[in-house]
Amino acid sequence: MFHAKKIQTPLGEMLAIKSQKGLCVLAFFDGKSTEKQLKEIEKLGEIVENKHDEVLLNLEKELDAYFEGNLNEFSIPLDLIGTDFQIKVWNELIKIPFGKTRSYKEQSMALGNLLAIRAVANANAKNKIAIVVPCHRVIGTNGSLTGYAGGNKRKKFLLELESTQLNVF
Numbered sequence: 001m002f003h004a005k006k007i008q009t010p011l012g013e014m015l016a017i018k019s020q021k022g023l024c025v026l027a028f029f030d031g032k033s034t035e036k037q038l039k040e041i042e043k044l045g046e047i048v049e050n051k052h053d054e055v056l057l058n059l060e061k062e063l064d065a066y067f068e069g070n071l072n073e074f075s076i077p078l079d080l081i082g083t084d085f086q087i088k089v090w091n092e093l094i095k096i097p098f099g100k101t102r103s104y105k106e107q108s109m110a111l112g113n114l115l116a117i118r119a120v121a122n123a124n125a126k127n128k129i130a131i132v133v134p135c136h137r138v139i140g141t142n143g144s145l146t147g148y149a150g151g152n153k154r155k156k157f158l159l160e161l162e163s164t165q166l167n168v169f
Contacts, residue, residue: 001045001046001047001048002017002018002019002024002041002044002045002046002047002048003017003018003047003048003049003050003053003055003056004016004017004018004047004048004049004050004056005049005050005051005053005056005057005060006029007026007056007059007060007063009063009067010067010157011028011150011154011157011158012028012029012030012154013028013029014026014027014028014029014063014130015027015028015029015034015038016056016059016060017041017047018053018055018056018079019044019045019079019081020079021077021078021079022055022076022077022078022079023055023056023059023076023077023078023079023129023132024041024078024079024080024081024128024129025037025038025041025128025129026059026128026129026130026131026132027128027130027149027150028130028149028150028151028154031130031149031150031151032149032150032151033125033126033149034149037128040081040128041081041128044081055076055077058075058076059074059076059132062074062075062076063131066131067161069161069164069165072098072099072162072165073098074132076132078129078132078133080129080133081128082123082126082128085119085123086123086126086127088111089107089111089120089123089124090123090127090129090133090135092107092110092111093107093124093127093133093134093135093137093138094133094134095110096134096137096138098162098165099162099163099165100137101137101138101139101159102137102138102139103138103139103140103141104117104120104121104124104138104139104140104141104146105117105141107120107124107138108120121138121146121147124138124147125147125149127149130149130150131158134158135148135149136148136150136154136155136158136159137159137162145159
């Protein structure tokens with residue numbers, strides 16, 4: 001069974017879902033792939049609303065602190081649900097420092113396969129945990145804001161939020 005909670009953020013309403021292991025979905029309700037991600041989770045078990053789940057309440061507090069500029073690292077336990085390759089890519093995303101960006105090429109090189117740029121970009125696109133698993137920190141080699149399931153306006157907002165907070169931490 002999965003527990004779910006709606007969370008309000010400055011970028012719109014988000015849906016948080018957790019398994020027994022940890023957070024497995026944090027997605028914008030109007031995100032490009034949210035519906036598809038929900039269907040993937042529903043295949044694994046029932047999703048029930050739980051406004052009082054401790055992990056989801058802590059996530060909400062951490063997101064509030066993040067958007068207020070008072071948090072640069074999340075402590076919520078994660079349950080990365082995907083293929084072995086996707087999980088490897090997402091774990092690499094988590095290593096990108098707060099306020100920094102990495103190109104898809106750099107991410108591929110960090111994974112040890114320069115030729116895997118498209119596969120890495122595809123895995124990033126399937127990241128189910130927005131913000132906490134920071135796929136918004138991956139940009140094009142030329143610095144362009146490419147492909148964010150929550151939309152490039154949100155990606156730009158998140159990158160600007162983090163870059164203005166760098167001197168605080």
